[in-house]
Amino acid sequence: MKQTATSSSIEDYVKVIYAYTEWQDKPITSSVLATRLGVANSSVSEMVRKLKDQGLVDHQPYSPIHLTPQGLALALAMVRRHRLLETYLVRELGYTWDEVHDEAEQLEHAVSEHFIERMSAKLGHPVRDPHGDPIPDAAGHITMPPSHRLDELDAGHTGRISRISDHDPELLRHLETLGIGLDTQLIVLGRPPFGAGCQIRLLDVQDSMHDAGPLTLGDEVAASLWLSSVGKHPDCTVQDVTGGSLMSEHYAEN
Amino acid sequence: MKQTATSSSIEDYVKVIYAYTEWQDKPITSSVLATRLGVANSSVSEMVRKLKDQGLVDHQPYSPIHLTPQGLALALAMVRRHRLLETYLVRELGYTWDEVHDEAEQLEHAVSEHFIERMSAKLGHPVRDPHGDPIPDAAGHITMPPSHRLDELDAGHTGRISRISDHDPELLRHLETLGIGLDTQLIVLGRPPFGAGCQIRLLDVQDSMHDAGPLTLGDEVAASLWLSSVGKHPDCTVQDVTGGSLMSEHYAEN
DNA sequence: CCTATTATTTCGGTATACCTAAATAATCAA
DNA sequence: TTGATTATTTAGGTATACCGAAATAATAGG
Numbered sequence: 099m100k101q102t103a104t105s106s107s108i109e110d111y112v113k114v115i116y117a118y119t120e121w122q123d124k125p126i127t128s129s130v131l132a133t134r135l136g137v138a139n140s141s142v143s144e145m146v147r148k149l150k151d152q153g154l155v156d157h158q159p160y161s162p163i164h165l166t167p168q169g170l171a172l173a174l175a176m177v178r179r180h181r182l183l184e185t186y187l188v189r190e191l192g193y194t195w196d197e198v199h200d201e202a203e204q205l206e207h208a209v210s211e212h213f214i215e216r217m218s219a220k221l222g223h224p225v226r227d228p229h230g231d232p233i234p235d236a237a238g239h240i241t242m243p244p245s246h247r248l249d250e251l252d253a254g255h256t257g258r259i260s261r262i263s264d265h266d267p268e269l270l271r272h273l274e275t276l277g278i279g280l281d282t283q284l285i286v287l288g289r290p291p292f293g294a295g296c297q298i299r300l301l302d303v304q305d306s307m308h309d310a311g312p313l314t315l316g317d318e319v320a321a322s323l324w325l326s327s328v329g330k331h332p333d334c335t336v337q338d339v340t341g342g343s344l345m346s347e348h349y350a351e352n
Numbered sequence: 353m354k355q356t357a358t359s360s361s362i363e364d365y366v367k368v369i370y371a372y373t374e375w376q377d378k379p380i381t382s383s384v385l386a387t388r389l390g391v392a393n394s395s396v397s398e399m400v401r402k403l404k405d406q407g408l409v410d411h412q413p414y415s416p417i418h419l420t421p422q423g424l425a426l427a428l429a430m431v432r433r434h435r436l437l438e439t440y441l442v443r444e445l446g447y448t449w450d451e452v453h454d455e456a457e458q459l460e461h462a463v464s465e466h467f468i469e470r471m472s473a474k475l476g477h478p479v480r481d482p483h484g485d486p487i488p489d490a491a492g493h494i495t496m497p498p499s500h501r502l503d504e505l506d507a508g509h510t511g512r513i514s515r516i517s518d519h520d521p522e523l524l525r526h527l528e529t530l531g532i533g534l535d536t537q538l539i540v541l542g543r544p545p546f547g548a549g550c551q552i553r554l555l556d557v558q559d560s561m562h563d564a565g566p567l568t569l570g571d572e573v574a575a576s577l578w579l580s581s582v583g584k585h586p587d588c589t590v591q592d593v594t595g596g597s598l599m600s601e602h603y604a605e606n
Numbered sequence: 607c608c609t610a611t612t613a614t615t616t617c618g619g620t621a622t623a624c625c626t627a628a629a630t631a632a633t634c635a636a
Numbered sequence: 637t638t639g640a641t642t643a644t645t646t647a648g649g650t651a652t653a654c655c656g657a658a659a660t661a662a663t664a665g666g
Contacts, residue, residue, distance in 0.1 A: 107623065128644055141624055143645050148622095160631055160644055190444070191470045201464055208462035210455055216445045361653065382614055395654055397615050402652095414614055414661055609666090616659070622652085629646070636639090 103152075106207035109176050110135060111145055112154055115165055116173030121247065121324075125162035174238035179206040179214055181227035184264070186217045188228045195228045196267035230261035230280050230324065245324035249317060251286050257325030258283045269322055284325070357406075360461035363430050364389060365399055366408055369419055370427030375501070375578075379416035428492035433460040433468055435481035438518070440471045442482045449482045450521035450528075484515035484534050484578065499578035503571060505540050511579030512537045523576055538579075 114134045118126040132142045146163055149155045154169035165173060183202040187193040193201070215236065218224075225241055226232055232242040245260045259282045262273065273279065315323075368388045372380040386396045400417060403409045408423035419427060437456040441447040447455070469490065472478075479496055480486055486496040499514045513536045516527065527533065569577075 105622075129642095137623085138625060139644065140626080140646080145623075147645095187467075191467070191474065193470070197466070201467060204462045204464070205459070208458045210458070212451070213441075213445070213455060216447070220445065359652075383612095391653085392655055393614065394616080394656075399653075401615095607666100609664100611662100611664080613662070614660080617657085618655105620653105620655075622654105623650105624652105625648100625650070627647090627649105630644080632641100632643070634639100634641075636637100 104172065107145065108149065108152070108154070109172070109207055111142075111149060112165065112169050112173045113176045113180075115155065115163055116170065116177065119165075121245075125164050127162050131163065171238055174234045174240075176206060178234045178236070178238075179209065181231055181233040182214060182217050182221070182224070183209070184229070185221055185224050185227045185233070189221060195264070196270040198228065199264050199267065226260075228280070229264045230259065231264070243326050245326045247321060248286070248315075248323040248325060249320035251325065255286045255325075256283065259323055260326035261324035263322035266322070269319065273319070278323075358426065361399065362403065362406070362408070363426070363461055365396075365403060366419065366423050366427045367430045367434075369409065369417055370424065370431065373419075379418050381416050385417065425492055428488045428494075430460060432488045432490070432492075433463065435485055435487040436468060436471050436475070436478070437463070438483070439475055439478050439481045439487070443475060449518070450524035452482065453518050453521065480514075482534070483518045484513065485518070497580050499580045501575060502540070502569075502577040502579060503574040505579065509540045509579075510537065513577055514580035515578035517576035520576070523573065527573070532577075 111131070114131060115126050118130065118134070128142050128146065129139055131146075132139045135142070146155060146157055149169070150157050153166055154172060156164045156166055180202050183205050184195075184198040187198045187201055188195055218236075223235075224233055230245075232240045234240050243260075246257070251257075259278065259280055262270065262280065264270065365385070368385060369380050372384065372388070382396050382400065383393055385400075386393045389396070400409060400411055403423070404411050407420055408426060410418045410420055434456050437459050438449075438452040441452045441455055442449055472490075477489075478487055479494075484499075486494045488494050497514075500511070505511075513532065513534055516524065516534065518524065
């Protein structure tokens with residue numbers, strides 16, 4: 099357990115390890131880490147040894163990798179930086195939400211703690227970024243209701259989109275053309291497995307009485323959307339999961 | 353003349369070479385460059401070879417170093433980045449002007465062209481930074497009246513501060529306590545050499561009739577201040593350069 | 607003009623963060 | 637349970653950007 103000389107590479111490793119376990123619990127393996135970082139497996143082996151030396155991860159050879167409390171703290175700090183930066187770029191510099199990821203990726207290693215806190219203050223200390231992802235506070239605590247991934251919800255569930263994966267700008271633009279965005283309300287008509295596409299019904303956010311009709315989303319899209327305020331809709335019964343004929347006169351605001 | 357793979361080190365070298373010639377004309381030597389970058393002479397020799405390979409500098413062994421047009425373009429781009437960032441940090445994130453330098457130093461290597469132009473637009477395309485230094489436009493052109501360094505002006509000259517060296521945060525704070533800042537108007541009472549201190553008389557910016565009295569500045573301070581709109585003041589005659597008794601009833605706005 | 611000093615470059619070496627290819631451990635399937 | 641396949645690590649090598657020490661060029665003084 100040596101010093102805390104966190105290079106930008108080390109920050110990336112820790113961030114990716116954390117990201118893997120943020121919405122699911124099995125720990126990351128060496129090869130998955132390599133793929134996500136875009137480096138060779140051998141580079142990961144070396145680097146993980148270094149992370150272990152610095153007390154940022156627990157790792158036995160040939161086993162998956164876990165963050166230590168210290169590593170988790172660093173990861174949360176990086177996540178905070180990234181998400182605050184994304185929020186700032188969108189709100190203050192007019193970035194579109196599909197442009198922010200790469201810029202934030204660079205900046206998160208370069209900005210000072212002072213910069214981060216100034217930004218947070220100017221934004222009114224937001225708790226979620228433009229994709230709906232939670233922003234930890236300076237102490238690393240997250241205050242946000244839990245979300246459920248769309249492709250893990252059964253038919254008949256309703257909710258509003260609280261989080262959209264930001265890893266594919268293409269996808270973000272696609273969703274925009276479909277009229278799907280943060281806080282869009284929807285009802286799940288189909289259910290997993292989604293190999294053949296997931297049917298959802300959109301509720302127009304502006305006018306909750308208006309039913310935008312069924313829409314088929316590929317499983318890749320379904321795996322990129324998260325819902326909060328999830329529940330079986332009181333006024334809605336799913337008649338036919340595959341056909342998509344759904345009766346509902348009245349959609350209450352959630 | 354290889355590719356244009358400009359690392360952040362290369363950017364720093366080019367920036368420092370440019371900075372040395374920005375307000376004076378003799379070219380920089382290897383050892384001065386080493387000192388300013390805080391690296392060993394041997395590191396400079398190696399790196400300058402690389403800069404030459406990339407067509408950024410002209411250099412014969414054992415001679416001073418000159419930027420090529422290509423190197424100058426890169427330097428101006430970096431200067432633009434740095435000064436826009438400083439301006440932005442002060443105007444949008446409430447930084448004090450003695451805090452901005454180090455932050456900008458990091459950020460200038462990390463931000464995208466898109467970020468720079470968004471910032472410039474949001475700031476209304478400023479032509480000078482909080483220290484009064486000129487900000488080149490996107491094409492590398494500078495549009496700003498020339499300045500004169502205080503320790504190079506004779507007694508009896510007037511002008512307003514248009515530029516303050518940003519290399520010593522300590523100094524910036526010191527000037528602040530003296531009430532000296534950008535656009536402060538002043539009359540030079542003493543003259544170089546400044547070994548014994550430079551006498552100046554401040555004109556209060558708020559009330560141009562008010563004479564703040566003589567003030568003695570060390571030569572280090574005098575070498576950090578630049579004046580624009582310089583001229584012999586019409587209503588002012590310097591009676592006694594060393595004693596500091598100066599008669600003047602009426603100071604016109606410049 | 608030639609020596610002494612100073613400036614600059616060259617020559618091994620170091621650390622970080624990668625790579626490919628070879629070796630080894632773990633897992634799955636017959 | 638073993639043999640094949642897959643996952644992971646080790647070994648040897650590259651590029652960048654540093655360093656100190658030794659060698660060499662330039663300059664300044666007698």
